[in-house]
Amino acid sequence: MLTLITTGLSFQAGFRAPVSTSAARSMATMDATALKQVPHGGTLINLFSEDKAASKAGVDKTIELTDRQSCDVQLLCNGGFSPLTGFMSEKEYDSVVDTMRLSNNLIFGLPVVMDTDDDSIKEGTKVLMTYKGTDMAVMTVSSKWSPDKPKECLSAYGTATIEHPGVRMVAMERGRTYIGGDVVGIDTPVRDFPCETPAEVRAKLPAGVDVVAFQCRNPVHRAHYELFTR
Known part of the structure; x- marks a missing residue:
């Protein structure tokens, strides 16, 4: 094992500095707690209400979600997009889009937005979002705007060609306006297909071992297996 330590002048190889007993215990504790990292942003979000009827009270409009939108709503509610609420x-x-960070400077690579072509939805509108017979969530709209989609694609994907699946989604699947809230x-x-929540996945992580997560866009191939x- 090659260990590098710093001195006043240079790095030295092959030497391990002595560690006190208390420092060793502290390092062991840090290693153990680091095995299950804190959620992004510090808190694993759970947006599900205990009073469903109260949450739907006063709804102004109902919209049916697409397959993609329903996945975004589900990930928001179960904490998959933590720390977003x-x-x-x-x-x-x-x-x-400009910095790959939220306004509080926390890293976040892609925008998570709801899109619509419905001109009747305004700021302050309370929207019930349904999907194939399921009332998934309620959103209170606080922001509505017309995005610069070419800029979004160039910033997010590094290209604006329609051949890129992300660009094609933004350009051809999303509505002309975005709403947030x-x-x-x-x-x-x-x-x-089975879809466990982040909390359920974290509960299954074994203690005392490193865990490597792997995700690919396509179905798993033999090489992935x-x-x-191995």
Whole structure:
């Protein structure tokens, strides 16, 4: 094992500095707590309401979500997009597009927004979001704007060509306006595939070992399988 330590003049190889007993215990504690890192932003968000009827009271409008939108809503509600507590406002969207950070300087790579072509939705509108018979969530709109989609794509994906799947989604699937605001979760639809929450995944992580997470855009290929199992 090669250990590097700093001196006043240079690095030295092959020497391990003595560590006191108390320091060793402190380092061991740090290693143990680091095994399960804190959620991004410090708190694992859970937006689901205990009173579903109260959450839906006073709704002004109901919109049916697309497949993609329903996944975004579910990830917001179960903490998959922690520390977000709703769809990004124009201010947060601009910050992420320009700097890949939220307005509080926390790293966040892609904007999380709700899109619409409905001109009747205004700031202050309380929207019930449904998906295939499930009342998923309620959003109170606090921001509505027309995004600069070419700029968003160049900043997020490094290209504006329609051949890129992310660019194609922004240009051809999303509506012409974005809306942002706090979200209150109501229910989760039954999916054709298992979908555990971040809290459920974290509860399954074994103690005392390193865990490597791997995600690919496409279905798992043989090479991926070999990487997992070897």
